[in-house]
Amino acid sequence: MTLKEVVKILDCQVLTGEEELDSEVKVGCGCDLMSDVLSFIKPGALLLTGLNNPQAIRTGEMSEVGAICLVRDKQPGDDMVALAKENGIILLTTSLPLFDACGRLYQNGLVGHSEYKG
Amino acid sequence: MPVADCIRTAWWAILSIKDEVGVGVSVGEKKDITKVQELVYEMKVDQVMARDIITVSPDDLMSKLRELLRDKHISGVPVVRDKRLIGMVSIEDFIKCLAEGKMDSPVKDRMSYDVETLYDNEPLVRAVEEFNRLGYGRFPVISRGDGNLVGIITKGDIIRGLLKKMEIDYHEEEIHRYRASHFFEDIIADKTTLIFQYKVVGKDFNRAGETSSGLKKTLRRMGMSPKIIRRVAIATYEAEMNLVVFTDGGEITAQVTPSEIKIEVVDEGPGIPDIKKAMEPGFSTAPDWIRELGFGAGMGLSNIHKCADVMHLESTVGKGTRLEIAVHLNDKENRASEEDS
Structure with missing residues (x-):
């Protein structure tokens, strides 16, 4: 699924990486525990999280996620947006809650880690 | 070969590879061709066009063109009023005007208004298609946003732009290929170790991750394999979080040799009472404020263990903790995964 489709399905606001929305995410992950994310997320995945602090970006940086989407209308601080920009991480926000956001993406064909082959 | 011939040859090359890859090209050539194909679709007109444009006003006299055409070696000039393109006046228009002896007539009487x-x-x-279809030497470029004239584009601009972009991309790829192994091959010594040291500030949650980020970028610049870098980055980040959360700060040292990356994390307290228990996934002594920030779920040490080839943890309560991990660079598995990536 391209990030453009993600933005459309979740009605996202794009905070960084507007010019890279043609890139593709093959697997999704909804999680607020960063250590869990670090232990199993695949490189290039879409991370949906309610965790609105710079460590969400750091976690994304270390585990090389494709993009991060903050749920439930959380607006990140300037420091967080700057950190995302500095590390080339695409940052989105949606007003949907975590479960709903994951559900809609799954319904549209984006698999989770249990089904992902690759 | 004269410049004009070079441009003509390069142009035909672009035209033919734009449409399809010829039969019988070798794999290497095919890769380059695909790159040009990609680029003509990827790059936009404003990335290659000339922005520094010479224009005339419709009320200028034709005689003004004499110097412009001669000094600037151009064969046509856009006619602009209030930044809007209203037409073009060419060297043909000028010659015709000269032959008729009407050099004092204004540009607006002699220019063409119907401009592609x-x-x-x-x-x-x-742009390539339009050049080919209409056979013009240049096109004025209009901003889609405000409708103003913003540049002018020739076939030469397109060729130069493509070559420049290919050179940049190629250069980046070269840097990427300059892997750590080569880095070490260039050093003449019996034994080589690169040491990177970082200080981690305790309890400063906003700065947590700076060390891991710095180390990660450094390893990437050295050209280490992405899979190795990711393992080292995740393990170091978890260790760094532990320093930030539980201690008043400490030191992280990375030692890189041709065969392994060794990370040492040292702090001066409070120490871990039961290491075996601390290693269990899910066991945590983290305070609530840390859990609220998305950490402290008891996965840190087991994550580190998962990423490392060797892990050694020693701790004395009240004194401090020393964690040492190593990621091997020359294992068969690593080499195989490097080839995949």
Whole structure:
């Protein structure tokens, strides 16, 4: 699924990486525990999280996620947006809650880690 | 070969590879061709066009063109009023005017109003098609946003733009290929170790991750394999979080040799009472404020263990903790995964 489709399905606001929305995410992950994310997320995945602090970006940086989407209308601080920009991480926000956001993406064909082959 | 011939040859090359890859090209050539194909679709007109444009006003006299055409070696000039393109006046218009002896007539009486243009955000492939279809030497470029004239584009601009982009991309790829192994091959010594040291500030949650980020970028610049870098980055980040959360700060040292990356994390307290228990996934002594920030779920040490080839943890309560991990660079598995990536 391209990030453009993600933005459309979740009605996202794009905070960084507007010019890279043609890139593709093959697997999704909804999680607020960063250590869990670090232990199993695949490189290039879409991370949906309610965790609105710079460590969400750091976690994304270390585990090389494709993009991060903050749920439930959380607006990140300037420091967080700057950190995302500095590390080339695409940052989105949606007003949907975590479960709903994951559900809609799954319904549209984006698999989770249990089904992902690759 | 004269410049004009070079441009003509390069142009035909672009035209032929834009449409399809010929039969019988070798794999190497095929890769380059695909790159040009990609680029003509990817790059936009405004990335290659000339922005520094010479224009005339419709009320200027034709005699003004004499110097412009001669000094600037151009064969046509856009006619502009209030930044808007209203037409073009060419060397043919000028010669005709000269023959008729009407050099004091204004440009607006002699120019052509019906001008083909391109938009600044159109892909190059469209410009190539238009050059080919209409046979013009240049197109004025209009901003899709405000409708103003923003540049002018020739076939030469397209070729130069493509070559420049290919050179940049190629250069980046070269840097990427300059892997750590080569880095070490260039050093003449019996034994080589690179040491990177970092200080971690305790309890400063906002700065947590700076060390891991710095180490990660450094290893990437050295050209280490992405899979190795990711393992080292995740393990170091978890260790760094532990320093930030539980201690008043400490030191992280990375030692890189041709065969392994060794990370040492040292702090001066409070120490871990039961290491075996601390290693269990899910066991945590983290305070609530840390859990609220998305950490402290008891996965840190087991994550580190998962990423490392060797892990050694020693701790004395009240004194401090020393964690040492190593990621091997020359294992068969690593080499195989490097080839995959």
